[in-house]
Amino acid sequence: MNLKDKLIQAFQETESTLSFQKERKDSMRRLEEFGFPTVKDEEWKYTNLLPIIKNEYALSASESLISKNLLDEYILTETETNVIAFVNGQFSQELSNIDTEKITLCPLSLAEKTHSTVVQNYWGKALPEHPDSLVALNTALSKEGVFVHVPKNTVAERPIQIVYFTTNISSDLFLQTRNLVVVEENAQVQITERHQNIDQKEVFTNTVTEIFAQDNSLIDFYKIQNDKRNCSLIDNTWVKQGKNCTCTVDTFSFGGKFIRNNLSFLLEGQYSESNMRGITLIGVNQLVDHHTLVDHAVANCQSNEMYKGIFDDNAKGVFNGKVMVRPDSQKTNAFQSNNNLLLTDSASIDTKPQLEIYADDVACSHGCTVGQLDDDALFYLRSRGIPFKEAQAMLMYAFANDVLSNVKIPELKQKLNRIIAEKLGVQIDIEV
Amino acid sequence: MDKQLYMLKINNLKASIEGNKILTGINLDVKPGEVHAIMGPNGSGKSTLSSVIAGREEYEVEDGTIDFDGESIMDLSPEERAHKGIFLSFQYPIEIPGVSVSNFLKTSLNESRKAQGLEPMPAGDLLKMMREKMELLEIKKGFLSRSLNQGFSGGEKKRNEIFQMAMLEPKLAILDETDSGLDIDALRIVANGVNKLKSKDNATVLITHYQRLLDYIVPDFVHVLYNGRIVKSGTKDLAHELEEKGYDWIIKEAEQL
Numbered sequence: 117m118n119l120k121d122k123l124i125q126a127f128q129e130t131e132s133t134l135s136f137q138k139e140r141k142d143s144m145r146r147l148e149e150f151g152f153p154t155v156k157d158e159e160w161k162y163t164n165l166l167p168i169i170k171n172e173y174a175l176s177a178s179e180s181l182i183s184k185n186l187l188d189e190y191i192l193t194e195t196e197t198n199v200i201a202f203v204n205g206q207f208s209q210e211l212s213n214i215d216t217e218k219i220t221l222c223p224l225s226l227a228e229k230t231h232s233t234v235v236q237n238y239w240g241k242a243l244p245e246h247p248d249s250l251v252a253l254n255t256a257l258s259k260e261g262v263f264v265h266v267p268k269n270t271v272a273e274r275p276i277q278i279v280y281f282t283t284n285i286s287s288d289l290f291l292q293t294r295n296l297v298v299v300e301e302n303a304q305v306q307i308t309e310r311h312q313n314i315d316q317k318e319v320f321t322n323t324v325t326e327i328f329a330q331d332n333s334l335i336d337f338y339k340i341q342n343d344k345r346n347c348s349l350i351d352n353t354w355v356k357q358g359k360n361c362t363c364t365v366d367t368f369s370f371g372g373k374f375i376r377n378n379l380s381f382l383l384e385g386q387y388s389e390s391n392m393r394g395i396t397l398i399g400v401n402q403l404v405d406h407h408t409l410v411d412h413a414v415a416n417c418q419s420n421e422m423y424k425g426i427f428d429d430n431a432k433g434v435f436n437g438k439v440m441v442r443p444d445s446q447k448t449n450a451f452q453s454n455n456n457l458l459l460t461d462s463a464s465i466d467t468k469p470q471l472e473i474y475a476d477d478v479a480c481s482h483g484c485t486v487g488q489l490d491d492d493a494l495f496y497l498r499s500r501g502i503p504f505k506e507a508q509a510m511l512m513y514a515f516a517n518d519v520l521s522n523v524k525i526p527e528l529k530q531k532l533n534r535i536i537a538e539k540l541g542v543q544i545d546i547e548v
Numbered sequence: 549m550d551k552q553l554y555m556l557k558i559n560n561l562k563a564s565i566e567g568n569k570i571l572t573g574i575n576l577d578v579k580p581g582e583v584h585a586i587m588g589p590n591g592s593g594k595s596t597l598s599s600v601i602a603g604r605e606e607y608e609v610e611d612g613t614i615d616f617d618g619e620s621i622m623d624l625s626p627e628e629r630a631h632k633g634i635f636l637s638f639q640y641p642i643e644i645p646g647v648s649v650s651n652f653l654k655t656s657l658n659e660s661r662k663a664q665g666l667e668p669m670p671a672g673d674l675l676k677m678m679r680e681k682m683e684l685l686e687i688k689k690g691f692l693s694r695s696l697n698q699g700f701s702g703g704e705k706k707r708n709e710i711f712q713m714a715m716l717e718p719k720l721a722i723l724d725e726t727d728s729g730l731d732i733d734a735l736r737i738v739a740n741g742v743n744k745l746k747s748k749d750n751a752t753v754l755i756t757h758y759q760r761l762l763d764y765i766v767p768d769f770v771h772v773l774y775n776g777r778i779v780k781s782g783t784k785d786l787a788h789e790l791e792e793k794g795y796d797w798i799i800k801e802a803e804q805l
Binding site: 490491492500502504510515521 | 603604642656
């Protein structure tokens with residue numbers, strides 16, 4: 117049975133037990149009608165999903181455990197944080213460490229009972245009316261994920277760490293995870309998220325995160341994508357912003373074999389700011405695709421976009437940055453940059469800025485570069501005794517630094533530095 | 549004479565880049581404790597010579613030899629040459645955002661130590677050494693944490709080059725147009741730094757277009773480079789003669805040969 121039919125069947129079997137029945141049914145119908153995207157779809161022109169979806173997957177896995185020590189490898193341990201962890205799609209009480217008074221952090225399935233009004237009011241509401249089939253699929257079949265609720269005038273003092281583990285699975289697994297983040301007026305929160313497979317079997321995750329940033333709120337969301345090479349991830353993040361709020365989503369892509377990020381901001385309140393940044397550092401047989409959308413639906417907002425990509429071996433990168441400035445969205449400032457380094461002849465990047473500007477009093481800019489490491493700079497470093505590999509690494513750090521320097525959690529910055537050093541196979545210690 | 553007495557011995561060096569012959573037969577001998585100045589009009593091959601000695605791979609060495617401390621360095625990478633004690637101060641130092649001066653120096657110094665089989669320098673010692681050398685070059689506090697050369701003025705960049713040289717303590721320092729873009733105060737500081745770093749065991753090769761620098765750093769020998777080879781050598785008086793009469797008379801002399 118192909119994957120689509122399998123999903124349809126699974127839906128029919130569980131449909132009656134799920135919440136939001138109408139939404140789920142409508143969504144499933146979209147998948148039935150449109151199927152999975154192919155390279156004939158403009159949005160998927162450079163990223164072929166076929167090899168991923170033609171694999172045989174189980175759609176759920178039985179409960180399992182991982183050790184606390186193993187958990188520690190994938191989280192920040194020196195910073196006081198709240199950790200919410202899942203294993204094989206199910207909430208793990210043992211691994212989670214949640215100590216919150218003022219905010220709510222819990223599995224979404226629990227929030228449906230304890231915070232049913234909030235869930236009812238927000239679930240699915242950041243998504244477009246006609247979502248693509250993958251978002252639709254998630255809406256139809258997702259059962260679990262993270263619920264974050266930061267009430268009015270509350271500052272979440274500890275960063276929240278979300279980890280989705282998979283382990284001890286009997287066959288390749290296709291997972292739908294779903295996060296709902298609601299940050300009310302004058303509230304602040306920092307969140308990190310990662311998906312981590314421990315198993316030899318393949319894992320394909322299709323995840324949807326909805327983030328609601330209400331007036332005067334401040335949100336920093338960090339995605340650390342450093343999964344095993346047998347993993348594929350489609351990360352759909354939809355942010356809806358009110359007035360005078362700032363939301364940042366930074367994506368660090370190092371691992372996995374196939375990653376597609378769909379990151380969308382809808383600016384609905386004036387004087388708000390959307391930031392999206394990314395570092396992609398990949399090599400043999402890896403693909404990372406960033407599709408971003410900023411919809412300036414009102415005037416006086418700002419969006420800043422900065423993605424840096426380093427592609428080694430036969431790695432493949434895709435960047436598509438769409439900025440929409442609606443007719444009445446005057447005084448919009450929208451900046452976009454996408455800079456890429458290709459370290460070999462067989463690495464590639466398809467990059468496309470896509471600006472649709474219907475207002476006339478705006479400042480919008482975009483720039484994209486594709487290049488190699490600068491020979492003059494390499495020679496300069498080597499003439500100071502720094503070996504070729506380390507010199508290359510130093511220049512790559514320098515290249516990625518604009519993004520890294522914006523990370524607000526010091527321990528996370530260190531951890532990212534270490535991951536980068538490891539990826540580059542060097543032991544230099546660069547901190548700025 | 550025993551070749552071991554020479555620190556640098558260049559014999560009939562010919563080099564080209566992308567098919568263009570730049571160096572057409574250089575002979576140059578430098579002993580420890582000496583200061584050599586290489587002068588010459590634009591395009592004569594001065595910067596190429598410094599790059600080739602430092603091991604820049606884009607240049608193809610077609611003929612000749614370069615020995616350092618009695619051994620050929622022709623097959624060595626730029627970093628291996630640096631580890632042996634060759635230092636090149638760049639005419640246009642490269643800006644490297646995100647890498648601080650102190651981290652750069654730490655990496656640079658410790659890589660050289662590693663190549664010599666030494667342990668990394670303890671952080672305290674390193675900092676102390678940096679402070680001493682900063683004083684020598686009248687470098688302000690706060691400099692260490694700045695990104696390497698990023699947003700530095702011309703003078704700061706050159707001072708940073710000499711600071712690196714002071715930290716790395718090379719046997720042979722090649723200073724490529726270190727005076728260009730320097731005002732008189734910066735020139736004095738840089739020259740003073742170079743003079744203080746001189747010893748009987750190290751040598752300096754100054755590459756310069758103008759005689760001005762040589763008022764501050766007095767050379768033992770002056771060589772004129774033209775069309776990729778040394779056409780005249782002399783003492784510091786030759787530099788004064790060039791200052792007065794320009795390069796034309798030497799070019800004429802060279803072309804008559």
